[in-house]
Amino acid sequence: MDEFLIKALAAGIGLALVAAPFGCFVVWRRMAYFGDTLAHAALLGVVASLLLGTSALFGIAIVAVAAALLLAVAQRQEKLGSDTILGIVSHGALAAGLVALSQVETVRVDLMGWLLGDILAVTWGDVGLIWGGGALMLAALALIWRPLLAATIDPDLAKIEGHAVERARMALMVLVALVVAVAMKVVGVLLVTALLVIPAATARGLSRTPEQMAAFAALVGTVAVGSGLAASWHFDSPAGPSVVVAAVIVFLAARLVRRY
Amino acid sequence: MPGLPGRGQPMSALVRLDKVSLALGGHPVLSGVSLAVEPGRIVTIVGPNGAGKSTLVRVALGLVKPDSGTVSRRAGAIVGYVPQRLAIDPALPLSVRRFLAMAAPDSDASQWGRALEQVSAGHVLGRQVRDLSGGELQRVLLARALLRRPNLMVLDEPVAGVDMAGQAELYDLIAALARTGACAVLMVSHDLHVVMAATDEVVCLNRHVCCAGPPETVSRHPEYLALFGPGVAASLAVYTHVHDHQHLPDGSVGHQHGPDCHHG
Numbered sequence: 001m002d003e004f005l006i007k008a009l010a011a012g013i014g015l016a017l018v019a020a021p022f023g024c025f026v027v028w029r030r031m032a033y034f035g036d037t038l039a040h041a042a043l044l045g046v047v048a049s050l051l052l053g054t055s056a057l058f059g060i061a062i063v064a065v066a067a068a069l070l071l072a073v074a075q076r077q078e079k080l081g082s083d084t085i086l087g088i089v090s091h092g093a094l095a096a097g098l099v100a101l102s103q104v105e106t107v108r109v110d111l112m113g114w115l116l117g118d119i120l121a122v123t124w125g126d127v128g129l130i131w132g133g134g135a136l137m138l139a140a141l142a143l144i145w146r147p148l149l150a151a152t153i154d155p156d157l158a159k160i161e162g163h164a165v166e167r168a169r170m171a172l173m174v175l176v177a178l179v180v181a182v183a184m185k186v187v188g189v190l191l192v193t194a195l196l197v198i199p200a201a202t203a204r205g206l207s208r209t210p211e212q213m214a215a216f217a218a219l220v221g222t223v224a225v226g227s228g229l230a231a232s233w234h235f236d237s238p239a240g241p242s243v244v245v246a247a248v249i250v251f252l253a254a255r256l257v258r259r260y
Numbered sequence: 261m262p263g264l265p266g267r268g269q270p271m272s273a274l275v276r277l278d279k280v281s282l283a284l285g286g287h288p289v290l291s292g293v294s295l296a297v298e299p300g301r302i303v304t305i306v307g308p309n310g311a312g313k314s315t316l317v318r319v320a321l322g323l324v325k326p327d328s329g330t331v332s333r334r335a336g337a338i339v340g341y342v343p344q345r346l347a348i349d350p351a352l353p354l355s356v357r358r359f360l361a362m363a364a365p366d367s368d369a370s371q372w373g374r375a376l377e378q379v380s381a382g383h384v385l386g387r388q389v390r391d392l393s394g395g396e397l398q399r400v401l402l403a404r405a406l407l408r409r410p411n412l413m414v415l416d417e418p419v420a421g422v423d424m425a426g427q428a429e430l431y432d433l434i435a436a437l438a439r440t441g442a443c444a445v446l447m448v449s450h451d452l453h454v455v456m457a458a459t460d461e462v463v464c465l466n467r468h469v470c471c472a473g474p475p476e477t478v479s480r481h482p483e484y485l486a487l488f489g490p491g492v493a494a495s496l497a498v499y500t501h502v503h504d505h506q507h508l509p510d511g512s513v514g515h516q517h518g519p520d521c522h523h524g
Contacts, residue, residue: 028352079285152348153346153348153359156318156323156341156343157346160339161363201351204351209354213353
């Protein structure tokens with residue numbers, strides 16, 4: 001196997017493992033559109049990193065986290081529906097990112113790479129970042145797991161039972177923003193949410209406990225990454241979209257198997 | 261008038277609201293509401309839709325801060341809360357067993373079973389929360405509150421979705437809890453005639469406290485009659501529940517028809 005394929009596999013599988021439990025919370029808390037919005041806003045981070053001369057990931061992470069915090073506050077205060085706020089921020093940020101990117105003429109930017117991911121171009125440094133950063137994010141999630149789960153079942157009950165609901169909610173939003181930032185390179189702006197939502201949705205019907213669902217989601221994500229990359233190699237199709245198509249096929253297959 | 265501030269020792273109440281006012285989105289929801297719930301007593305809030313009943317409960321629980329007035333809960337109050345409905349998403353796999361365990365982390369399996377038996381829902385222990393019927397979920401929520409060994413129970417329409425026989429049974433359980441466990445109970449209810457009998461004090465709420473007092477007094481109060489209409493109020497003669505049947509293990513009901521029966 002070629003080295004670049006091994007690197008792509010290592011990056012993709014690492015991402016699938018990290019994204020799985022976060023994806024479960026995204027599904028349980030109906031945050032899919034929130035993840036999408038962060039990914040769209042993250043394109044502005046690419047521009048910011050070009051202008052400031054920092055690494056792209058750094059710019060993306062800063063902008064995604066800032067957007068997450070902004071949304072967390074806006075959702076609490078605004079009278080508009082939260083899907084409306086997300087619609088404004090999501091498409092506003094995507095459009096602003098595309099406009100700003102066109103104005104940065106000094107550097108040629110691989111726009112398709114950012115929109116759809118460029119998993120075959122990841123470096124061993126990227127792989128290390130995904131596994132190392134991912135392990136830290138999972139550790140942080142484990143720390144807030146109990147209050148977060150309680151708040152996901154019912155925020156009022158959780159508060160009364162002494163859980164720090166607001167702190168757990170903010171922490172989750174920041175962590176999801178970081179997952180989105182890490183996933184950008186692999187599956188791109190347009191497909192990040194798919195990697196969060198589809199494995200979790202596939203795992204739902206197979207699971208009896210929240211933890212089981214996170215584990216099954218990790219398995220589904222890993223299978224999708226492996227088969228998607230293999231398909232991309234065979235059919236010379238773009239890698240990111242191939243992974244997402246593979247995930248959708250696993251999702252549909254799981255539904256069929258459960259029915260018959 | 262029992263329950264209003266100024267009477268009794270201020271610290272004997274588990275929760276006390278004093279002249280609480282709150283506006284949501286510019287509209288006044290509560291104005292100058294005072295009430296207190298003492299151990300062993302059941303205070304029931306009744307009122308029309310939009311009267312601020314659920315908001316009052318949320319203020320009493322400390323989930324919402326009032327714009328003015330004070331809310332004091334006794335230090336060391338252990339709250340058992342039964343919300344009107346649960347916000348859980350059907351995509352979250354969660355067994356009733358786990359849901360109960362989360363309410364009281366140091367409880368064990370035998371206690372979960374006993375709490376469910378108390379609300380006649382022993383058969384749902386292994387089920388998924390998302391598969392429960394509305395009435396079963398309501399019973400599980402009540403069992404969950406009991407498991408915390410509360411000295412303050414706050415119940416927002418606790419028997420919504422429960423069948424008629426079950427409603428009376430659960431109200432009896434709540435009443436027994438207040439009597440024997442010296443637990444203070446604050447409850448919102450629409451089921452006026454069932455609730456009146458199991459209540460020490462009725463607070464008739466319509467953004468402000470229209471009237472408050474023992475059920476017999478409130479049901480004859482002019483403000484109460486104005487709110488619910490004399491016709492409704494007359495038909496809501498205080499109902500005393502007589503448990504005239506047993507629930508058999510197979511789920512059927514053993515019942516001896518009497519002269520007052522209007523069924524079967």
